[in-house]
Amino acid sequence: MSIATTAPGSPQTRVHLASHTPVDLHLHTYASDGFWSPSDLIDDLVQRGIVVGAVCDHDTQDSVLEAIALGERRGVQIVPATEVTVRWGGRQWHLLVYGIRPDDERPEAKGFIDLMAEHDRRFQALAVDARRRVEASGRPIPSVAREVGERKMMPVHILRAMIADKHVPRLKEAAELVVELGGHFTYDTPLEEAVAFAREGGGVTVLAHPGRADLGPALTAKTLDQLLREAPIDGIEGHYRTYTDVDTNRYRKMAEARGLLIGTGSDSHGPGMPVDPRPWRAIWAKDLLGRLGFDVATPDDGVVWTPGMDPLAAKPPKRKRKKQPERPVVAV
Numbered sequence: 001m002s003i004a005t006t007a008p009g010s011p012q013t014r015v016h017l018a019s020h021t022p023v024d025l026h027l028h029t030y031a032s033d034g035f036w037s038p039s040d041l042i043d044d045l046v047q048r049g050i051v052v053g054a055v056c057d058h059d060t061q062d063s064v065l066e067a068i069a070l071g072e073r074r075g076v077q078i079v080p081a082t083e084v085t086v087r088w089g090g091r092q093w094h095l096l097v098y099g100i101r102p103d104d105e106r107p108e109a110k111g112f113i114d115l116m117a118e119h120d121r122r123f124q125a126l127a128v129d130a131r132r133r134v135e136a137s138g139r140p141i142p143s144v145a146r147e148v149g150e151r152k153m154m155p156v157h158i159l160r161a162m163i164a165d166k167h168v169p170r171l172k173e174a175a176e177l178v179v180e181l182g183g184h185f186t187y188d189t190p191l192e193e194a195v196a197f198a199r200e201g202g203g204v205t206v207l208a209h210p211g212r213a214d215l216g217p218a219l220t221a222k223t224l225d226q227l228l229r230e231a232p233i234d235g236i237e238g239h240y241r242t243y244t245d246v247d248t249n250r251y252r253k254m255a256e257a258r259g260l261l262i263g264t265g266s267d268s269h270g271p272g273m274p275v276d277p278r279p280w281r282a283i284w285a286k287d288l289l290g291r292l293g294f295d296v297a298t299p300d301d302g303v304v305w306t307p308g309m310d311p312l313a314a315k316p317p318k319r320k321r322k323k324q325p326e327r328p329v330v331a332v
Helices: 038-048 064-074 107-136 143-146 155-164 171-180 191-200 221-230 247-256 282-291
Strands: 012-015 022-027 052-055 077-088 090-096 203-205 233-240 261-263 295-296
Touching: 022 038, 022 077, 022 233, 022 261, 022 282, 038 052, 038 064, 052 064, 077 107, 077 191, 090 191, 107 155, 107 171, 107 191, 107 261, 107 282, 143 155, 155 171, 171 191, 171 203, 203 261, 203 282, 233 247, 233 282, 247 261, 261 282
Parallel strands: 012 295, 022 052, 052 077, 203 233, 233 261
Antiparallel strands: 077 090, 090 203
């Protein structure tokens, strides 16, 4: 390793990675809506041979320092991060912010850390309000205690308790019921504001899972150009658990044409929930890792990514063949 100055929150020395080194830059713990404890997450990363991970809990960094310390003892580099709920263009998006530690005392980082504290406070207040509304409607939710455990109570704990106590079948219906009762279960900050605070603090901003249509219309080149004019993000998540090779190719090309960084992440929230952490190749996120203090070697053949290179890529849905009309039987 060679000593070098790195971005805030990144390793104190430049860490050299082979092109095929397994990394996963989008992971969650029970600090937000995940099921991994920091200890269990690090154990799983070690077992899978993943040597660089990023803890990106929603709107909080409560697990980051513990995960970093545990990772250091086990040979796993944990990048400090968070997934900020933001609003732009009339809808919510998720913004991954890498490289700012929650204990950063630099004046430049204060704006972003204060923003995270505000999100934390807002979400806790929403949880208290949602619980009150649900129970006042005649739907007791004693499972809240088990869902929360020793953590802060967040809206997701109320939604899960509503499912556990048989009031609704899924998270979608739980959220809809809270809204029907006059409450809310989410909070966001304008994307432009979040990006400005992150950049001031030396953070790296990457738009999470732009191809997840279940969260809103998938990102198009036209929409990305509009977004960049108003909020200069650093990159987009080009490799993601739901992407087919076609999706990855689309988002890699969109990023490369605009000089944007490319992220890689499983978005694992727990064992098999909805997926386990994934061993993405470091070369696929070379420039992003470079901004975070990692130098990634170029593969011998010079090939970074091509369709078919990722055996875990999602498969496109099979098209149903149209049933051919039966030919009439002609008597002869």
